[in-house]
Amino acid sequence: MVGREMTAPLLVFFVLAALAVIGAISLILQKHPIHSALSLIVVMVALAGLYLLLGAEFVAAVQIIVYGGAIMVLFVFVIMLLNAGVEEHTSISKMAGAPGLLLVVALAAFVAATIARSADSIQTTSQAGEMSSTLGISGMIFKEFVYPFELTSFLILVAVLGAIVLAQREKI
C-alpha cells in the first residue's frame, strides 16, 4: 500500500475527499445558515462522486436526487421562509469551546484507533463492480428486504401527517 504510484482512481478520491472535508469545515465556519446549507450541498455532491467511484451508481443518483435535490431544497426553503439571520454567539458557546474541542478530538482518535485495529480483518473478496449494482439492489429490496421496504412507506406516511399537524396554523 505504501509507495504505490498515484493512480487515477486514487487522484479522484483525494480530490473528492478534499472537496467533502472543505465543505464540512465551511459548514462550521460560515455564520449565515444559507451559506452553511450551500456548503452542505458541496459535501453531498462530493459524496455522490465517491459513490460512483465505489461502483454504486444507484446510490449516487439517489444521493443527488434526494439529498442534493429534495432535502436541501427543503432546508433552503425553510431558511428563507423564516428569514434566518446571522447566528448570534453567546458566552456559553465560548465557555464550552475547549472541552468540546477536546472531546471531538478524542472521538476522532477513538474511531481512528478502532479502524486501525480492524483494518486487517477486512479482506477484499470479490469486486462487485462487474455486476450491475442497480440490478442487484432492486433484487434485494423486493425479495430479502421487502418487509422493511414496505415499512418505510408507512414511515413516510406518518412523517407527512406529522409535518402537516406540526405546521398548521391553529394552536395545538
Next chain:
Amino acid sequence: MVPTNYYVILSAVLFGLGVFAFVFKRNIITIFMSIELMLNAVNLAFVAFSQALGKLDGQVFVLFVIVVAAAEAAVGLGIIILIARNRQTLNVERVDLLKL
C-alpha cells in the same frame, strides 16, 4: 483501487466534523444540517464496506437511511417552523422552556 481504509477514515473525519458542528453551532437549522452531515458520513462507510465485502447489503441500508433522513427532515423542519413561530428566535440558547 482505492483502499477501503481511506474511505472509512474520510467517513470518520466527516462524522467528527458533524459532531463538532452539532456541539458548537447555535442556530437550530445549522444543528439540523450537521445531523444530515453525520448521516452522510455513515452512508459513506456503509457503501465502502459494501464494496470491500462484495455484497450489496450496505447499499440497501444506505437507501433506507436516506428514506429515514428524508422523513426526519420533513418532521424536523416542521418543528423548527413551530419553534420560530412561538419563540421568535432560531437560537437554541433562547429555547429554554425546560431549563430550571
